[in-house]
Amino acid sequence: MPRKGMRSIFYKSSSPTPAPFPTLSDSLMQQDIETAESLITKWDYSTHNYQSTPLFSGPRQEAKRYLNAVKGLQSAMQHLITQDSSSNTLVRAQSLMQLAMNTLEKEFYTILSSNREHLDPETVSNRSSTDRRSSVSVSDFDDEISEDEFRVSEAERVSMLAMADLKAIAECMISYGYGKECVKVYIIMRKSIVDEALYHLGVERLSFSRVQKLDWEILELKIKTWLNAVKVAVRTLFHGERILCDHVFSEDSAKRIAQSCFAEITKDGAMSLFGFPEIVAKCKKSPEKMFRILDLYEAISDHWPQIESIFSFESTLSVRSQAVTSMVKLAEAVRTTLTDFETAIQKDSSKKPLPGGGVHPLTRYVMNYLTFLADYSGVLVDIIADLPESPLPESYYRSPMRGENAPGSELSERIAWLILVVLCKLDGKAELYKDVALSYLFLANNMQYVVVKVRKSNLGFLLGEDWLTNHESKVREYASKYERVAWSKVLSSLPENPAAELPAEEARKCFVRFNAAFREACRKQSSWIISDPKLRDEIKVLIGSKVVNRYSEFYEKNRVGTEQVKKVSPDEIGIFLSDILYGNGIGDSGSVSSHSSSTPSSPLRRR
Template sequence: MRSPFVNPSPSPSRSPLRFTPASSPMRHTLSESLVKENIDRAESLIAKWDLSRHSPSSSSSSLYRDCRPEAKQFLKSVRDLQAAMHFFVKQDSASDKLVRPQSLMQTAMKRLEKEFYLILSTNRQYLDHESVSARSSSVSEGYEDDSEDDLNFAGDGSESAGTPERTSSSATVMADLKAIADCMISSGYGKECVKVYKIVRKSVVDEALYLLGLDRTLTHSQIQKMDSEALEKRIKCWLRSVKFAVNTVFYGERILCDHVFASSLPIRESCFGEITRENAVALFGFAESVGKCKKSPEKMFRSLDLYEAIANLWPEIESIFSYDSSSAVRSQAVNALVRLSDAARLMLADFEVAIQKDGSKAAVPGGGVHPLTRYVMNYLNLLADYSEILSDIVADWPVEAAVSDLGSDTSPISARLAWLVLVLLCKINAKAERYKDVALSYLFLANNLQYVVVKARQSRLRYLLGEEWVAKQEAKVKQYAANYEKMGWSKVLASLPEARPAAAAEMPVDHAKDTFRRFNAAFEETYKKQTGWVVADPKLRDEMNVSLAKKLLPRYREFYEKHAAPLRRDTFREGIVRFAPDDLGNYLSDLFHGPEGSGSFSSGHSSSTGSSKKGRSH
């Protein structure tokens, strides 16, 4: 007999046979028979894993753990049931034939819901955020290669994090979850799947952040009431943890969620938002609360640390929380940046006011570096390390007054820092007026400006303020030092005759004696007055010693060599020639060390050869 689907050669004695149309009773009967066979096969496997039977093979065991080869067939059975229901619906949407596949579908969905939960809860070592993040390339490449046809054993859990074995196991577990989620969503049971996923993964995220020391239960009021030490500990913990929280915890969660629910954008957006939103908002809300705390210049750097951490992470924050459902997280991060920026500006303004209102009235002994200068420059040095962050903060906050030592194209942060230095120097100039001795006031100015220059050269201030600015300040230091010499040693230099050998040779003995006496008196008076004076910077101290010696010693040596010998007898008797040139050099080298470097004049006199030395006392 020929198949009814074969068209024989036509015969003139009869009409030719035609193909049986698909809608014919014969074709319909054949299709329905195949559908029923599929339902029978599906029932056999689904009934085996029916949770309601409470058999060891159904309730206590796991399809994906204990009988993985059947997992593929189980999912195929669900697809067959879907096809069967579609077939019967086309015939009659109210047909009794739908009852059996619908019942089997419900049983299968309960099993898959449990399997989904078991995979999520028992494979957490493969679904930790670090392991999931290792598969980040899958996010950009898509998930076309992940299907239920690639079901491999997940291993025994002995692999260490980051190994190829562990990464492979993680990929397998993620593929299992995706296969189940795709199946349940396509079957109309996505709600049940999503509910399980949210509950399990929310607890994972909560635990991860708790282990990082991040407490999302802290309220703004509690943060405001914390003492400085407790708040500092919280901030340090936050700074240590925020990068890991964003780049690993939230990033890994986004990867897993996008992978498992790749078939439905609304579902993965909803899941990720609900799992992470509360923790992420609390994370950045802490930084905003710190920005609202009581402000002082000392808290500036922690505010900048927080600002910098969020600003550096902003590209990742914007990418990870790109869904509309995560807009609250992005808004919270922006609000934290705004609040911290406002706090930094306010603290900078308060810092400037604090410089201007410094009320210390006591003059620094010896004209040394004022504590205000040390404090301000150390503070500015630290600020310079945050120059990139501060550039954003002060970009639209120009300095009201121009800084003459800077160019017109100076950046806002350079202008702001230069302005603060200028405010400091104006205050130091005012404090210099408290010294009754003009020479000491110039020494005080030289000391403090030198401290400013040295600190600027040793930090990023050098690049922010520029070499030209630094050079101008160094020139001012030299001018202050020159003014000190002029005012402090003019009497001593005036006691010696000008370096004119001919005139000096013709000087009468009595005139020479008077010259030595005037010089002795002027030098002793000046030296005793300045023994307590100080030059803090060793380099500046050496330069000033050398400069003073060059002006004083050659003139004294010339006069000494021409007139000391004839007065030798009188020197012994009256002590007219009290200093040999080398003695003066030793005395001068003892200057600028402060009270501990001062010495007493020797009571003896120098030898005719000028070889006697003053013993230094340091």
């Protein structure tokens, strides 16, 4: 064989290997990279070619094309990695992806900052729940949201579009491994909004030592501010942030990110908000402060379902725990104050009888206090459940539902017990009067005040009609005893049978005795008082009917022949009686002021 032929056989492979023919996938990959490069460089913030209008503020189709280009670039990169992980094309694609993520991060920031007003928690929280959320999903975020279709305000429409854009960007960045950068921007922007809102609501980070030094008037103002703040914070601020966070990071892969973001944004503010009541509960206690303590407890209790729902994540467990701790401490403060209140009643040691037998300041103070207390019956039912059972006599009061553990029965018995404690104290004070009739009048006055307060307030609902009936009968009993003792001398000055005609001399003596006894009774009782107008009229009618009826019979039978005796006519008796039981200028206000030192002096204040 010729040598040339042999060479041609053995050295044929020394010539260059031709490049493989490009496949369809290679062509599509290259096209995706070129499309992505065109759009990504066009919207590159760092170049002078960058458009002055942010990407997501322009036509929505452009933003959609950009996100689709990034998606295509990611697909191309995955294809390149399987082919040649060290190719120059892959390096170029990675640079473009980094550039795209930088652009999206800045767009994300721009949307958050330029839409602060439209993404405020109130606007967000006013959105209806799932149907509207789905209407701006990433799949159709580029479509204009028709005001006719959704019938929403312009502000809400802008809010919905901004939320759709944020969701689309977040999903894109998280999907391609840039979630950390996205989350950082989101937390910084939204936390500043939450903190600023709480500041304007008057929420402060206060220490126990500072609160303890505040005058009660200042602390009460801060409590009022807090009561308003907690409504807005729970119903609007935290609620709106939860909705926004859940929407922006709504993809399954971003659920844990949503939880983390929401916790970082709201945790500090929420802990300060729900920690304030615990601090107040630890401060010095007094009966007058208890109503504000109850206001705080009631506010957290009323909002607890929302608090539990909004802060449902494991990462916000500390917020829920703080709210519960505050409620526990407030409840303890209420129970302690109630116990101290009962002790204060029992220790009342005033020994001076009240002039005129009117309503004692202790009665007024306790009943006004209990009246206000009854307005909180809804929360008190839960709070006093841990108090020891009151030693209430079975014959005095027992809730008919007691054996069935009826809600409110413990509270009813606690209220009844406190009233019994003050009534027992009044029994002791009645013994201070030297005049037995005046002591009965004193008891009638105070029992009537108690009954009226109960009937005209929520106490009536708690204590029930049977309780009221029993105590109204006590008023009548005391009034009857007063009338019998106070007017017995006057009635006994008349003959046993007033219709009998007496000898002139004996009739004259009867007129003299009656006149003296009647005038003395009226003189004495002109300084006595019945505070309740209705009760006063009823008693005066009762007195008048007995005295006038008996005296009129005697007067008609014996006035002839006794003309020389100065006597009261039946018609004049009513005139004399009209001047009694008004206190003769002493009045309740005078009696109260003269004894104010023996009872708690701070006025009861409400809401």
